[in-house]
Amino acid sequence: MITATYDFLLSSGSAKIYITGLVFIALFAVERVVRAAKAPDDNARLVRNFGLMAIIFLMSPLIIAPLTALGANNLIWTRPEWANVGIAAALFILIDLVLLDCWTYWMHRFYHRVPLMWRLHKVHHLDEFLDTTSAFRFHFCEVVLSAILRLIPIMILAPSLGTVILYETLLVVTALFHHSNVKLPNRVERALSRIIVTPSIHWVHHHAVKADTNSNFAAVFSFWDRLFRSKSRAERDLAMKIGLESIEDKSLFGLILMPFIGKEQ
Numbered sequence: 001m002i003t004a005t006y007d008f009l010l011s012s013g014s015a016k017i018y019i020t021g022l023v024f025i026a027l028f029a030v031e032r033v034v035r036a037a038k039a040p041d042d043n044a045r046l047v048r049n050f051g052l053m054a055i056i057f058l059m060s061p062l063i064i065a066p067l068t069a070l071g072a073n074n075l076i077w078t079r080p081e082w083a084n085v086g087i088a089a090a091l092f093i094l095i096d097l098v099l100l101d102c103w104t105y106w107m108h109r110f111y112h113r114v115p116l117m118w119r120l121h122k123v124h125h126l127d128e129f130l131d132t133t134s135a136f137r138f139h140f141c142e143v144v145l146s147a148i149l150r151l152i153p154i155m156i157l158a159p160s161l162g163t164v165i166l167y168e169t170l171l172v173v174t175a176l177f178h179h180s181n182v183k184l185p186n187r188v189e190r191a192l193s194r195i196i197v198t199p200s201i202h203w204v205h206h207h208a209v210k211a212d213t214n215s216n217f218a219a220v221f222s223f224w225d226r227l228f229r230s231k232s233r234a235e236r237d238l239a240m241k242i243g244l245e246s247i248e249d250k251s252l253f254g255l256i257l258m259p260f261i262g263k264e265q
Helices: 002-030 043-072 086-113 115-125 132-136 140-149 151-157 161-179 186-193 199-205 223-227 252-260
Strands: none
Touching: 002 132, 002 161, 043 132, 043 140, 043 151, 043 161, 043 252, 086 115, 086 140, 086 151, 086 161, 086 223, 115 140, 115 252, 132 161, 140 151, 161 199, 186 199
16 A cells, blocks of 8 residues: 555656746746846855755655655545545645645744754755745755654645645745745735745745744745734845854755754854
8 A cells, every 4th residue: 555655656746846847947047037136156055055956856755755655554534535526625625735834834933943953944044045946955854854744734634645745746836936036026926925925025034134034934825924923024125134143054065964063053
Protein backbone atom coordinates (compact mmCIF):
# COMPACT_ATOMS: atom_id res chain seq x y z
CA MET A 1 0.00 0.00 0.00
CA ILE A 2 2.79 2.42 0.90
CA THR A 3 4.59 1.51 -2.35
CA ALA A 4 1.46 2.31 -4.39
CA THR A 5 1.04 5.59 -2.54
CA TYR A 6 4.70 6.45 -3.08
CA ASP A 7 4.35 5.74 -6.82
CA PHE A 8 1.28 7.99 -6.95
CA LEU A 9 3.19 10.75 -5.17
CA LEU A 10 6.07 10.50 -7.61
CA SER A 11 3.76 10.67 -10.64
CA SER A 12 1.77 13.54 -9.13
CA GLY A 13 5.01 15.17 -8.07
CA SER A 14 6.09 15.28 -11.70
CA ALA A 15 3.04 17.40 -12.51
CA LYS A 16 3.78 19.58 -9.47
CA ILE A 17 7.38 20.11 -10.62
CA TYR A 18 6.20 20.88 -14.16
CA ILE A 19 3.68 23.50 -12.98
CA THR A 20 5.98 25.15 -10.43
CA GLY A 21 8.86 25.06 -12.90
CA LEU A 22 6.82 26.95 -15.49
CA VAL A 23 5.71 29.51 -12.88
CA PHE A 24 9.30 29.91 -11.67
CA ILE A 25 10.64 30.51 -15.19
CA ALA A 26 7.82 32.96 -15.98
CA LEU A 27 8.26 35.02 -12.79
CA PHE A 28 12.07 34.84 -13.00
CA ALA A 29 11.84 36.37 -16.48
CA VAL A 30 9.14 38.95 -15.68
CA GLU A 31 10.87 40.28 -12.57
CA ARG A 32 13.87 41.16 -14.72
CA VAL A 33 11.71 43.31 -16.96
CA VAL A 34 8.99 44.67 -14.67
CA ARG A 35 10.80 44.86 -11.34
CA ALA A 36 9.72 46.47 -8.09
CA ALA A 37 13.24 47.01 -6.71
CA LYS A 38 16.66 47.16 -8.33
CA ALA A 39 18.26 43.75 -8.01
CA PRO A 40 21.76 43.58 -6.53
CA ASP A 41 24.62 42.69 -8.83
CA ASP A 42 25.47 39.61 -6.78
CA ASN A 43 25.97 36.34 -8.63
CA ALA A 44 27.19 34.69 -5.40
CA ARG A 45 23.71 35.17 -3.93
CA LEU A 46 22.13 33.31 -6.83
CA VAL A 47 24.67 30.51 -6.45
CA ARG A 48 23.69 30.16 -2.78
CA ASN A 49 19.98 30.13 -3.53
CA PHE A 50 20.20 27.75 -6.47
CA GLY A 51 22.51 25.51 -4.44
CA LEU A 52 19.99 25.18 -1.61
CA MET A 53 17.24 24.67 -4.19
CA ALA A 54 19.16 21.82 -5.84
CA ILE A 55 19.62 20.03 -2.50
CA ILE A 56 15.86 20.25 -1.82
CA PHE A 57 14.96 18.91 -5.27
CA LEU A 58 17.34 15.97 -4.86
CA MET A 59 15.91 15.18 -1.42
CA SER A 60 12.24 15.34 -2.36
CA PRO A 61 11.82 11.88 -3.95
CA LEU A 62 14.17 10.29 -1.43
CA ILE A 63 12.74 11.71 1.82
CA ILE A 64 9.72 14.00 1.38
CA ALA A 65 7.63 11.65 -0.79
CA PRO A 66 8.20 8.59 1.48
CA LEU A 67 7.24 10.66 4.54
CA THR A 68 4.03 11.81 2.88
CA ALA A 69 3.26 8.23 1.83
CA LEU A 70 3.78 7.09 5.42
CA GLY A 71 1.28 9.65 6.73
CA ALA A 72 -1.27 8.92 4.01
CA ASN A 73 -1.23 5.23 4.94
CA ASN A 74 -1.63 5.81 8.67
CA LEU A 75 -4.75 7.97 8.83
CA ILE A 76 -6.62 7.97 12.12
CA TRP A 77 -9.96 7.70 10.32
CA THR A 78 -11.44 7.18 6.87
CA ARG A 79 -13.93 9.52 5.27
CA PRO A 80 -17.30 8.09 4.21
CA GLU A 81 -17.83 7.45 0.50
CA TRP A 82 -20.33 10.31 0.15
CA ALA A 83 -17.59 12.78 1.11
CA ASN A 84 -15.76 11.93 -2.12
CA VAL A 85 -18.63 12.60 -4.51
CA GLY A 86 -20.07 15.73 -6.14
CA ILE A 87 -20.61 18.92 -4.13
CA ALA A 88 -19.50 17.26 -0.89
CA ALA A 89 -16.14 16.37 -2.45
CA ALA A 90 -15.62 19.93 -3.68
CA LEU A 91 -16.57 21.32 -0.26
CA PHE A 92 -14.18 18.98 1.54
CA ILE A 93 -11.34 19.91 -0.83
CA LEU A 94 -11.92 23.60 -0.09
CA ILE A 95 -12.04 22.97 3.68
CA ASP A 96 -8.89 20.84 3.47
CA LEU A 97 -7.01 23.55 1.58
CA VAL A 98 -7.99 26.20 4.12
CA LEU A 99 -7.12 24.03 7.13
CA LEU A 100 -3.80 22.90 5.65
CA ASP A 101 -2.94 26.54 5.08
CA CYS A 102 -3.92 27.40 8.66
CA TRP A 103 -1.52 24.69 9.83
CA THR A 104 1.21 26.15 7.59
CA TYR A 105 0.60 29.60 9.10
CA TRP A 106 1.09 28.31 12.65
CA MET A 107 4.03 26.15 11.64
CA HIS A 108 5.71 29.24 10.15
CA ARG A 109 4.95 31.21 13.30
CA PHE A 110 6.56 28.51 15.45
CA TYR A 111 9.65 28.54 13.22
CA HIS A 112 10.10 32.12 14.41
CA ARG A 113 9.32 31.44 18.07
CA VAL A 114 10.97 28.10 18.89
CA PRO A 115 14.78 28.56 19.11
CA LEU A 116 15.71 25.21 17.56
CA MET A 117 13.29 25.76 14.68
CA TRP A 118 14.54 29.32 14.21
CA ARG A 119 18.10 28.04 13.78
CA LEU A 120 16.90 26.27 10.64
CA HIS A 121 14.55 28.97 9.37
CA LYS A 122 17.18 31.67 9.81
CA VAL A 123 18.88 30.39 6.64
CA HIS A 124 15.86 31.61 4.68
CA HIS A 125 15.84 35.02 6.34
CA LEU A 126 19.53 35.72 5.79
CA ASP A 127 18.79 36.39 2.12
CA GLU A 128 19.42 40.12 1.63
CA PHE A 129 17.09 40.53 -1.34
CA LEU A 130 13.82 38.96 -2.44
CA ASP A 131 13.10 37.36 -5.77
CA THR A 132 11.78 34.05 -7.05
CA THR A 133 14.96 32.20 -6.00
CA SER A 134 14.24 33.17 -2.37
CA ALA A 135 11.14 30.94 -2.43
CA PHE A 136 13.37 27.84 -2.53
CA ARG A 137 16.08 29.10 -0.20
CA PHE A 138 15.57 26.81 2.80
CA HIS A 139 17.84 24.58 4.81
CA PHE A 140 17.18 20.96 3.87
CA CYS A 141 16.63 20.06 7.55
CA GLU A 142 13.79 22.59 7.71
CA VAL A 143 12.21 21.01 4.65
CA VAL A 144 12.38 17.57 6.29
CA LEU A 145 11.01 18.87 9.59
CA SER A 146 8.15 20.64 7.80
CA ALA A 147 7.30 17.42 5.95
CA ILE A 148 7.19 15.55 9.28
CA LEU A 149 5.03 18.22 10.94
CA ARG A 150 2.66 18.26 7.96
CA LEU A 151 1.92 14.59 8.62
CA ILE A 152 -0.15 15.69 11.62
CA PRO A 153 -2.95 17.47 9.68
CA ILE A 154 -2.78 14.84 6.94
CA MET A 155 -3.40 12.03 9.42
CA ILE A 156 -6.09 14.00 11.29
CA LEU A 157 -7.99 15.47 8.33
CA ALA A 158 -7.58 12.39 6.10
CA PRO A 159 -7.62 14.36 2.84
CA SER A 160 -7.06 12.60 -0.46
CA LEU A 161 -3.50 12.46 -1.74
CA GLY A 162 -4.66 14.53 -4.69
CA THR A 163 -5.74 17.30 -2.31
CA VAL A 164 -2.38 17.17 -0.51
CA ILE A 165 -0.52 17.50 -3.82
CA LEU A 166 -2.89 20.29 -4.86
CA TYR A 167 -2.16 22.23 -1.66
CA GLU A 168 1.59 21.71 -1.95
CA THR A 169 1.49 22.96 -5.54
CA LEU A 170 -0.59 25.98 -4.50
CA LEU A 171 1.83 26.66 -1.64
CA VAL A 172 4.91 26.64 -3.88
CA VAL A 173 3.26 28.73 -6.61
CA THR A 174 2.11 31.39 -4.14
CA ALA A 175 5.54 31.36 -2.44
CA LEU A 176 7.15 32.04 -5.82
CA PHE A 177 4.69 34.87 -6.35
CA HIS A 178 5.03 36.61 -2.98
CA HIS A 179 8.82 36.29 -2.93
CA SER A 180 9.09 37.64 -6.46
CA ASN A 181 10.41 41.06 -7.39
CA VAL A 182 7.59 41.62 -9.89
CA LYS A 183 6.05 45.10 -9.81
CA LEU A 184 2.26 45.01 -9.69
CA PRO A 185 -0.12 47.94 -10.20
CA ASN A 186 -1.08 49.28 -6.76
CA ARG A 187 -4.78 48.66 -7.34
CA VAL A 188 -4.16 45.03 -8.35
CA GLU A 189 -1.87 44.36 -5.39
CA ARG A 190 -4.34 45.89 -2.90
CA ALA A 191 -7.17 43.75 -4.27
CA LEU A 192 -5.13 40.55 -4.23
CA SER A 193 -3.72 41.23 -0.74
CA ARG A 194 -7.20 40.91 0.79
CA ILE A 195 -7.21 37.23 -0.13
CA ILE A 196 -3.68 35.98 -0.82
CA VAL A 197 -0.17 36.93 0.27
CA THR A 198 1.39 39.40 -2.17
CA PRO A 199 4.98 40.61 -2.67
CA SER A 200 4.35 43.78 -0.65
CA ILE A 201 3.05 41.78 2.34
CA HIS A 202 5.96 39.34 2.33
CA TRP A 203 8.56 42.05 1.72
CA VAL A 204 7.67 43.43 5.16
CA HIS A 205 8.08 39.95 6.68
CA HIS A 206 11.67 39.93 5.40
CA HIS A 207 12.41 43.41 6.76
CA ALA A 208 15.48 43.21 9.01
CA VAL A 209 13.65 44.94 11.88
CA LYS A 210 12.68 42.16 14.30
CA ALA A 211 9.11 43.39 14.85
CA ASP A 212 8.41 43.04 11.13
CA THR A 213 10.30 39.76 10.79
CA ASN A 214 7.97 38.37 13.46
CA SER A 215 4.81 39.32 11.57
CA ASN A 216 3.01 38.52 8.30
CA PHE A 217 3.36 34.74 8.66
CA ALA A 218 0.62 33.74 6.20
CA ALA A 219 1.65 31.50 3.31
CA VAL A 220 -1.28 31.35 0.86
CA PHE A 221 -4.31 33.12 2.35
CA SER A 222 -3.50 36.52 3.83
CA PHE A 223 -6.46 36.64 6.24
CA TRP A 224 -4.69 34.47 8.84
CA ASP A 225 -2.51 37.40 9.93
CA ARG A 226 -5.56 39.60 10.37
CA LEU A 227 -7.45 36.85 12.18
CA PHE A 228 -4.59 35.99 14.56
CA ARG A 229 -3.36 39.59 14.93
CA SER A 230 0.10 39.06 13.46
CA LYS A 231 -0.23 41.52 10.59
CA SER A 232 2.44 44.22 10.57
CA ARG A 233 1.29 47.82 10.44
CA ALA A 234 4.30 48.66 8.29
CA GLU A 235 3.87 49.24 4.58
CA ARG A 236 6.44 48.03 2.07
CA ASP A 237 9.23 50.50 1.43
CA LEU A 238 11.77 49.39 -1.17
CA ALA A 239 14.47 51.08 0.93
CA MET A 240 13.82 48.62 3.80
CA LYS A 241 16.84 46.50 4.66
CA ILE A 242 16.08 42.88 3.79
CA GLY A 243 17.68 40.17 5.92
CA LEU A 244 18.39 40.06 9.64
CA GLU A 245 19.70 42.64 12.06
CA SER A 246 23.45 42.45 12.73
CA ILE A 247 23.91 39.22 10.74
CA GLU A 248 25.29 39.01 7.21
CA ASP A 249 24.56 36.33 4.64
CA LYS A 250 26.97 33.41 4.40
CA SER A 251 28.43 31.14 1.75
CA LEU A 252 26.49 28.09 0.59
CA PHE A 253 28.64 25.83 2.77
CA GLY A 254 28.28 28.27 5.67
CA LEU A 255 24.49 28.24 5.35
CA ILE A 256 24.42 24.43 5.39
CA LEU A 257 26.52 24.32 8.57
CA MET A 258 24.98 27.37 10.29
CA PRO A 259 22.15 25.63 12.24
CA PHE A 260 24.66 23.28 13.84
CA ILE A 261 27.34 25.74 14.91
CA GLY A 262 27.60 29.13 16.59
CA LYS A 263 25.43 30.87 19.14
CA GLU A 264 21.69 31.42 18.85
CA GLN A 265 20.81 34.86 17.44
